[in-house]
Amino acid sequence: MNNVYQFFVSFFIVVNQFIIIYMIAICLFYMILFLLAFSRLKKERGLHQIEPYKPMKGSAFTPPLSIIVPAYNEEAGIIGSVLSLVTGSGRLDYPEFEVIVVNDGSIDSTLDKVIDRFKMVPIENKVLQKRNGIQTKFVKCVYRSELYPTLFLMDKVNGGKADALNAGINLAKYPYFASIDGDTVLEPDSFLKIMKPIIENTEQEVLASGGNVLLANGSIIVKGQIEENRLSRNPIVMMQIIEYMRAFLMGRMGLSQENLLLIISGAFGVFKTSRVIQVGGYRADTVGEDMELVVRLHRMNLEKKWGAKIFYVADPVCYTEAPEDFASLRTQRIRWHRGLYESLWLHRKMLFNPKYGRIGTLAIPYFYFVEFLGPLIEFFGYVALIIGLILGNVFFTYSLALVLLMIIYGSFLSMGSVLLEEWRLGKHQKVSELNRLFFIALTEVFWYRPIMTFWRVQALFSIIRGKNKEWGTLKRKGVSA
Structure with a gap:
């Protein structure tokens, strides 16, 4: 019996040491990303205020844009999203563009609302016979x-969603297209800003450019434009606000510094139309179509030696709606994790493959061992922590170390992200709102992060059971009026 106990103690110590070493490595990695993001933001701070983008409106190097808005059951927010693009004082400040709303067989009133509000009339079928020719589901009509x-x-x-985007690409006539979600609200100069690296890099091809996404829950939005930024009082939403800040500012900005960015949000991104067509458009057999396309573009870029880059621009801001209840949030996060797995699995030959440079040796391993498998290791960390606390003094040191690392990994980095975003944009003018964000960030490790970890571990089992290719349904209140 004593030998069994000693074996258990030894095994438990090894597991704890592995988890602690892993957590230390992750904390150091995120600290590096944090410093890279801070360095870049320090150089770019204030650009959104002095408006250096206006000369681009009259530049011959500013290409026209096709803006594709895929919509499935988006009756709550679709009108506001389209209004933010085409009308009023909030109309996009961009020299030439077209907007293509793709109704992907919605079963609510999305189609009727768009037709009625914008006086849509059918156009000749010849428009459907497009030059791009990506295979999609049947298009009933174009208005x-x-x-x-x-x-x-x-x-x-x-x-x-992927099929809807491909249908939009087939109709697009301009050299670059933007994909935005149907519940997205843009600031007027968003596309001038997101196109900046494309316009400036005249000697180097740019495959894609991603922009910053913030959450609109709680804000007042009128006719597709933010009238007043307000912080939601829902703790679930506040935690997602912090999460978005951390993901976009630290993760994407840090990785994009070295052309290692593998995700451009479907809520706000611009792609080179010809290259996307060349690689076959979005894959319809994955729920992570956004990431999969970016990884495929990186892969083809390296295999074909295009010498192109993918950028992330922190300045452009668009607003989207976050889930406000646990059921909707769980659906979203399980889908995201499944999409991550599918993107990595489809391009598994890139893992540790020197043929793909730092994408294969750094970016892909990061997403495998931190983003995909990290939740599983973190889950065992919580289990080890609970067991250690139950068993008492023998494992108290390990339990304390795990608690401190989880607080640093979760809460402190989140608080740092809030500071960076507020220092850069100053969106929250009330001190009380900042105080609420700081308090929620400090509590992350005690409730929100364990829940996210559990759901992402559940996603691993859902992958084994089968793959859901549907958009999924999220309960939306609508971010605009």
Whole structure:
């Protein structure tokens, strides 16, 4: 019996040591990303205020844009999103663009609302015979607005978000297209800012450019524009606000410094149309179509020696709606984790493959061992912590070390992200709102992070059981009026 106990103690110590070493490595890695992000933000701070983008409006190097808005059951927010693009004082400040709303077989009133509000009328079928020719589900009809000649609406059979985006690409006529979600609200100069690296890099090809995404829950939005930024009092939403700050400012900005960015948010991103068509468009057999396309572009870039880059721009801001209840949030996060797995699995030959440079030796391993498998290791960390506390003095040191590392990994880095974002943009003018964000960030490790970890571990089992290719349904209140 004593030998069994000694074996258990030894095994438990080894497991704890592995978890502690892993957590230390992750903390150091994120600290490096934090410093890289701070260095870049220090150079760029204030650019969004002095408006250095206006000269680009008249530049011959500013390419026209096709803006694709895939919509499935987006009746709550679709009108505000389209209004933020085409009308009023909030109309996009960009020289030439078209807007293509793709109704992907919605079963709510999305289609009818768009047709009625924007006076959409059917156009000739010849428009459907497009030059791009990515295979998609059947397109029933294409409409054009009588009010706004650059606004189009496609009505098609449901095929998922990727299929809807591909249908939009087929209709697009401009060299770059933007994909934004149907519940997204943009600031007027967002596209001038996100196109800046594309316009400036005249000697180097740019495959894609991603922008910053903030959450609109709690804010007052009128006719598709933010009238007043307000912080939601829902703790679930506040924690997601912090999460977005950390992911976009630290993760994406840090990785993009070395052309290692593998994710451009479907809520706000610009892609080179010809290259996306060349690689076959979005894959319809994955729920992580955004990341998979970016990874595939990186892969083809290296295999074909295009010498191109993918950028992340912190200045452009768009607003989207976050889930406000645990059920919707769980659905979203399990889908995200499944999408991460599918993107990595489809391109598994890149893992540790020197043929793909730092993408294969740094970026892909990071997403495998930190983003995908990290929750599993973190889950065992929580289990080890609980067991250590139950068993008492023998494992108290390890338990204390795990608690401190989890606080640093979760709460302190989150608080740092809040400071960076506020220092850069100053969106929260009330001290009380900042205080609430700091308090929520400090509590992350005690409730929010364990829940996220558990759900992502659940996602691993859902991957084994089967893959859900549907968009999924999230309960939305609508971010705009």
